[in-house]
Amino acid sequence: MHKSQLAGFIIDCKTDDLDAAAAFWSMALGIPQRGNDGSNYITLDTDPDDYHIEVQQVDHAPRVHLDIETDNVPAEVKRLEELGAKVVAKIKTWVVMEAPTGQRFCVVRVQRTDFAESANTWA
Numbered sequence: 001m002h003k004s005q006l007a008g009f010i011i012d013c014k015t016d017d018l019d020a021a022a023a024f025w026s027m028a029l030g031i032p033q034r035g036n037d038g039s040n041y042i043t044l045d046t047d048p049d050d051y052h053i054e055v056q057q058v059d060h061a062p063r064v065h066l067d068i069e070t071d072n073v074p075a076e077v078k079r080l081e082e083l084g085a086k087v088v089a090k091i092k093t094w095v096v097m098e099a100p101t102g103q104r105f106c107v108v109r110v111q112r113t114d115f116a117e118s119a120n121t122w123a
Contacts, residue, residue: 003119004076007069007111008052014062018042022055029053048113067094067106069115076107079122 013021022042026033031044031053040057052067070076077087077095084100094108112118 001121001123002070002072002075002079003115003121004068004070004079004107005112005115005119006051007067007108008046008054010065010067010106011053011055012058012060012063012065013055014058014060018055018057021057025053025055050112052111063104065104065106067108067111069108069111069119071110071115071119073107073109075122080107 011021011025015021018040019036019042022033022036022044026044029044031046034043034045036042042055044053044055046053068076068080073093073095077097080097081087085097088096088098088104090096094106096104096106098104
């Protein structure tokens with residue numbers, strides 16, 4: 001058995017200025033930034049038990065995608081494949097998938113501190 005739930009949203013920005021993109025989304029959503037660690041991501045400072053929101057620099061078309069967090073990435077990927085999703089790429093510790101309806105999303109390790117209490121349990 002494993003657990004999974006919606007972790008949060010990633011704002012994919014095709015930009016050369018990630019700091020400016022994150023500043024826009026920070027101000028637009030009223031959520032301060034945690035800072036730029038030099039990676040392709042800038043995390044907004046949501047509460048530990050709230051949805052995780054990141055601004056990500058990408059080389060594909062801009063979009064928003066969601067992350068599903070899980071305590072067992074391979075088991076959750078298998079469950080989602082059985083529902084009709086397909087694996088697009090395996091990257092570091094997460095898997096990019098595509099729903100039968102075409103939307104891309106990621107299956108990631110646990111992100112939120114309230115995960116154990118709020119996640120769905122799957123056989």
